[in-house]
Amino acid sequence: xxxxxxxxxxxxxxxxxxxxxxxxxxxxxxxxxxxxxxxxxxxxxxxxxxxxxxxxxxxxxxxxxxxxxxxxxxxxxxxxxxxxxxxxxxxxxxxxxxxxxxxxxxxxxxxxxxxxxxxxxxxxxxxxxxxxxxxxxxxxxxxxxxxxxxxxxxxxxxxxxxxxxxxxxxxxxxxxxxxxxxxxxxxxxxxxxxxxxxxxxxxxxxxxxxxxxxxxxxxxxxxxxxxxxxxxxxxxxxxxxxxxxxxxxxxxxxxxxxxx
Numbered sequence: 001x002x003x004x005x006x007x008x009x010x011x012x013x014x015x016x017x018x019x020x021x022x023x024x025x026x027x028x029x030x031x032x033x034x035x036x037x038x039x040x041x042x043x044x045x046x047x048x049x050x051x052x053x054x055x056x057x058x059x060x061x062x063x064x065x066x067x068x069x070x071x072x073x074x075x076x077x078x079x080x081x082x083x084x085x086x087x088x089x090x091x092x093x094x095x096x097x098x099x100x101x102x103x104x105x106x107x108x109x110x111x112x113x114x115x116x117x118x119x120x121x122x123x124x125x126x127x128x129x130x131x132x133x134x135x136x137x138x139x140x141x142x143x144x145x146x147x148x149x150x151x152x153x154x155x156x157x158x159x160x161x162x163x164x165x166x167x168x169x170x171x172x173x174x175x176x177x178x179x180x181x182x183x184x185x186x187x188x189x190x191x192x193x194x195x196x197x198x199x200x201x202x203x204x205x206x207x208x209x210x211x212x213x214x215x216x217x218x219x220x221x222x223x224x225x226x227x228x229x230x231x232x233x234x235x236x237x238x239x240x241x242x243x244x245x246x247x248x249x250x251x252x253x254x255x256x257x258x259x260x
Contacts, residue, residue: 004028004053004054005027005028005053005054006025006027006151006154008024008025009024010022011024026155027052027151027158028052028053028177029050029177030050030052030053030087031048031049031050031086032048032050032053032056032059032087033047033048033086033088033089034046034060034063034064034089034091035090036093037092037093037094037095038094039094046069046095047063049063049181050177050178051176051178052151052158052175052176052181053087054175054176055188055189056081056087057076057089057188058174058186058189059089059181059184059185060091060188061074061076061079061091061187061188061191061192062183062184062185062188062189063184063188064095065187065188065191066184066187066215066217066219069095070093070094070096072096074188076192078091078093079091079092118218118238118242124243125218126199126243127223127224127243127245127259128260129166130223130224130245130260131260133202135254135255136252138226138247139255141164141170141202141226142204142206142227142250144170145173145206146206146228148160148162149206150175152175157177158176158177158182159175159176159178159181159182159205159206160173160175160204160205160206161182161183161185161203161204161206162186162203163187163201163202163203163204163222164202165200165202167200172189172193173186174189179208179210180212182205183203183213186203187222197221199221201222201223204226204227205226205227205229206227206229208230208231208248209225209230209231209246209248210232210234210235213225213227213235214231214238214239214244214246218238218244223245223260224244224245225239225245225247226246226255227248227249227250228249230248230249230256231248231249235258236258236259244259244260245258246258
């Protein structure tokens with residue numbers, strides 16, 4: 001049976017002893033069309049994402065929340081997945097903001113504002129509960145994230161994200177070919193599971209932390225991010241503007257902290 005997340009295809013394998021044709025596990029990357037209702041109640045495509053076609057309802061839910069397109073309470077019943085002739089996820093509600101009507105690649109996020117402004121829709125973000133986290137605690141959390149990234153372990157070709165709640169531990173691990181898609185899926189999973197706010201949550205990232213991920217945290221009210229990779233200058237600036245704490249390039253012998 002063909003899987004949605006990974007394909008096993010014949011490729012040329014090159015080694016020091018020569019080459020051969022072998023089956024390789026390749027993560028699926030395809031266009032995902034996201035539809036919703038406009039201000040007139042008409043169905044339209046508000047985004048086309050290059051993504052791995054698993055957890056797609058969660059992807060759409062997390063995307064419209066983390067991009068600030070809706071502030072409504074979302075349920076899984078609000079979405080319809082149409083998988084032919086291509087994956088279309090339809091949100092049967094209206095979006096509250098002007099959306100970005102162009103494809104968003106799996107390699108990077110996109111921004112509507114050249115000055116990189118982000119609206120804080122959840123009030124003041126308070127990350128004080130996270131600023132003094134022990135390095136070992138953060139490192140162990142990221143290690144647990146990677147342990148739960150089964151698609152990566154099989155293919156070596158996807159990103160992962162999860163939410164660490166101080167009172168519940170790691171939850172809602174997601175994987176995707178795109179960093180921002182993995183974050184959207186994680187936020188979507190949490191929201192559809194009934195999470196009302198993220199004041200007690202830390203985003204965990206398997207890769208780097210760029211501006212786009214911090215922007216999603218700000219719009220979702222998430223106060224802290226920890227990433228195995230480093231953060232960018234724009235990520236640091238946005239985190240400082242909104243009181244988000246960042247832990248980047250986390251290793252067992254040290255990490256960088258920025259933001260709060």
